[in-house]
Amino acid sequence: MKDKPADEVRINLPKVATGIKGLDEITNGGLPQGRPTLITGSAGTGKTLLSLEFLVNGVIEYDEPGVFMAFEETEEELIQNVASLGFDLQKMIEDKRIFVDYVHIERSEIEEAGEYNLDGLFVRLNNAIETVGAKRVVLDTLEALFTGFTDQTILRAELRRLFRWLKAKGVSAIITGEKGEIGLTRHGLEEYVSDCVISLSHEEQDRVYTRRLRIVKYRGTKHETSEFPFLIDDDGFAVMPITSLALDHDVSEERISSGVPEMDAMLGGKGFFRGSSILISGTSGTGKTSLCGHMADGACKRGEKVLYLSFEESSRQIIRNMKSIGMNLGKWVEKKQLIFHSARVSLFGLEAHLTALHKLMGKHEPDLIIIDPINAYLSNDDEIEAKTMLIRLIDFIKANKITGYFTSLTGSSEAEASTSVNISSLMDTWLLLRDIETRGERNRGLYVLKSRGMANSNQIREFMITSKGVKLKDVYLGREGVLTGSSRLMQEMIDQEDSRKLQEKINSLEEELERKEKAMEAQVELIRLQAKSEKIDIMNELDQLKREILQKEVFTKRNLESRSK
Amino acid sequence: MQDEGSNDNWILRLYVAGQSPKSIAAFKNLKNICETHLKGDYRIEIVDLLKNPQLGKGDQILAIPTLIRQLPSPMKKIIGDLSNEDRVLVGLDIQSEKRESNEGIK
Numbered sequence: 269m270k271d272k273p274a275d276e277v278r279i280n281l282p283k284v285a286t287g288i289k290g291l292d293e294i295t296n297g298g299l300p301q302g303r304p305t306l307i308t309g310s311a312g313t314g315k316t317l318l319s320l321e322f323l324v325n326g327v328i329e330y331d332e333p334g335v336f337m338a339f340e341e342t343e344e345e346l347i348q349n350v351a352s353l354g355f356d357l358q359k360m361i362e363d364k365r366i367f368v369d370y371v372h373i374e375r376s377e378i379e380e381a382g383e384y385n386l387d388g389l390f391v392r393l394n395n396a397i398e399t400v401g402a403k404r405v406v407l408d409t410l411e412a413l414f415t416g417f418t419d420q421t422i423l424r425a426e427l428r429r430l431f432r433w434l435k436a437k438g439v440s441a442i443i444t445g446e447k448g449e450i451g452l453t454r455h456g457l458e459e460y461v462s463d464c465v466i467s468l469s470h471e472e473q474d475r476v477y478t479r480r481l482r483i484v485k486y487r488g489t490k491h492e493t494s495e496f497p498f499l500i501d502d503d504g505f506a507v508m509p510i511t512s513l514a515l516d517h518d519v520s521e522e523r524i525s526s527g528v529p530e531m532d533a534m535l536g537g538k539g540f541f542r543g544s545s546i547l548i549s550g551t552s553g554t555g556k557t558s559l560c561g562h563m564a565d566g567a568c569k570r571g572e573k574v575l576y577l578s579f580e581e582s583s584r585q586i587i588r589n590m591k592s593i594g595m596n597l598g599k600w601v602e603k604k605q606l607i608f609h610s611a612r613v614s615l616f617g618l619e620a621h622l623t624a625l626h627k628l629m630g631k632h633e634p635d636l637i638i639i640d641p642i643n644a645y646l647s648n649d650d651e652i653e654a655k656t657m658l659i660r661l662i663d664f665i666k667a668n669k670i671t672g673y674f675t676s677l678t679g680s681s682e683a684e685a686s687t688s689v690n691i692s693s694l695m696d697t698w699l700l701l702r703d704i705e706t707r708g709e710r711n712r713g714l715y716v717l718k719s720r721g722m723a724n725s726n727q728i729r730e731f732m733i734t735s736k737g738v739k740l741k742d743v744y745l746g747r748e749g750v751l752t753g754s755s756r757l758m759q760e761m762i763d764q765e766d767s768r769k770l771q772e773k774i775n776s777l778e779e780e781l782e783r784k785e786k787a788m789e790a791q792v793e794l795i796r797l798q799a800k801s802e803k804i805d806i807m808n809e810l811d812q813l814k815r816e817i818l819q820k821e822v823f824t825k826r827n828l829e830s831r832s833k
Numbered sequence: 834m835q836d837e838g839s840n841d842n843w844i845l846r847l848y849v850a851g852q853s854p855k856s857i858a859a860f861k862n863l864k865n866i867c868e869t870h871l872k873g874d875y876r877i878e879i880v881d882l883l884k885n886p887q888l889g890k891g892d893q894i895l896a897i898p899t900l901i902r903q904l905p906s907p908m909k910k911i912i913g914d915l916s917n918e919d920r921v922l923v924g925l926d927i928q929s930e931k932r933e934s935n936e937g938i939k
Binding site: 369371372373374377378379380381382383384385386387388389390391392394395413416417 | 858909923
């Protein structure tokens with residue numbers, strides 16, 4: 269078992285999808301098919317829920333009936349537990365798609381008198397599997413057997429037999445176990461399950477609980493070894509698989525408009541690349557959210573879906589504010605093309621928040637995601653963690669070919685570039701909004717700091733928020749630098765005066781030219797007339813001479829005739 | 834199921850899975866114990882889970898063989914091939930007076 273066959277094994281190992289968001293991604297397809305998987309964790313980490321979802325998803329999504337052998341909870345309790353997640357387990361049981369067998373072991377009731385085996389368990393499990401034609405089996409938690417039987421030798425032999433039997437049955441099984449003090453499980457169940465072991469945990473950090481999942485081992489398959497945050501909410505179990513991504517996502521040549529034509533012009537005339545990440549940084553009040561509004565409006569007009577995460581303003585506030593600059597975002601919300609999500613990041617903790625985001629993205633499948641502002645993540649005390657989380661988020665957005673539009677609030681003055689520098693390397697396009705203060709005015713300037721893969725303008729544009737939305741103006745570049753606002757207007761008036769004068773000069777020159785041309789034409793006419801009269805004189809003289817010749821000929825002829833007579 | 838004996842004061846149900854050596858041994862051992870201690874006052878029912886697998890759920894049967902004391906109540910459960918007679922007697926609560934005096938302390 270050296271390097272060579274590793275790839276083949278990985279491809280050939282059949283897997284069974286759990287249908288749980290994220291888990292199938294980090295396991296490269298799910299749990300090993302026809303083999304047992306051990307899920308361990310301390311009480312309350314979500315073992316039972318994960319197992320139940322595995323079964324329920326099997327029925328709903330993959331047409332695979334299942335058996336749940338419950339050692340801790342009764343059928344009624346299980347039905348209640350998943351009902352809160354919107355699953356009708358009762359109906360699945362009635363339809364014979366899921367079989368729940370509650371196994372109750374009361375230690376004090378049992379007297380051991382001689383040798384025995386666990387055939388009763390086998391018979392019940394077999395009966396359950398055959399009743400519904402189960403492909404998936406859950407034993408939750410098998411360790412309860414250790415409290416029920418004192419003879420460890422028999423029990424361990426029987427457990428070994430059980431796992432062999434499950435494999436022979438070809439069912440994909442989940443066995444859950446309580447986390448032990450030393451080992452993965454209290455009673456060392458891991459020694460029987462060699463194919464796949466997943467560990468669940470939850471920890472407190474800064475008064476925020478984070479649930480984490482780790483694949484301890486997965487024989488014959490490539491898997492992630494790091495811990496993944498996961499979430500249990502109204503929709504059940506969800507794992508955040510972000511670190512499993514590599515930098516090999518497809519890139520798009522398609523260009524999308526920023527919603528502001530003048531800004532598109534600055535970006536090679538066509539706007540952003542689809543699927544790229546765009547950062548807009550600036551001090552407060554420079555118009556970042558207005559640009560987000562334009563971007564969202566533009567995307568919705570193209571028929572795309574937009575997820576707008578707002579960490580500073582409520583959706584209603586944004587809609588109202590955008591209305592004042594001529595944008596009706598409310599109608600896109602009604603059409604469900606624009607989905608607002610406003611929440612404080614610190615409410616859940618970073619990881620849980622990002623897991624929630626991951627789910628939101630999976631649910632709405634947006635073409636564009638706007639995060640306004642990303643500083644919400646960076647406010648966390650643990651800066652390194654915050655940064656890696658943000659990197660994971662951006663990576664995830666890119667990998668899903670979603671265009672990311674982020675704003676970043678920077679402090680005033682020189683720090684403007686440095687605060688964002690940590691994340692700017694992840695961004696394909698970086699637009700900077702800044703204040704330009706001159707002559708008692710504060711004006712806004714926008715320029716493209718970088719934009720990968722396209723020709724872009726190197727000029728600062730004046731950025732104006734009007735009742736018809738954001739407009740960009742060419743700024744005046746004079747001897748004193750960039751002029752904006754009234755300075756620009758004044759300079760423009762001076763320019764206008766200058767050009768008026770020039771125009772006058774041009775006009776007068778043109779008139780003179782015309783005059784000269786006319787004079788020339790008059791002279792030409794005069795010469796022509798003179799030439800004409802001279803020509804007539806010559807022609808008259810010519811006629812006269814011809815006539816004289818004719819008379820002379822007549823005279824000569826007459827003389828000859830008279831002589832001959 | 835099959836009936837053994839005539840009276841109903843002791844009703845004992847033995848769960849087995851097919852004709853395994855342990856099951857056969859359990860039945861033989863049970864029969865001996867009953868004949869010795871409960872003669873004429875017991876009935877044995879045998880449930881073969883291979884034939885009726887759904888019956889295992891009611892009495893929560895995991896181990897085979899399992900003996901259930903149906904009567905007299907309360908219900909008692911003994912697992913194993915019943916080769917350890919003392920333990921069977923303890924489990925079934927037979928001759929408790931005699932046992933108590935043997936052990937000395939209760």
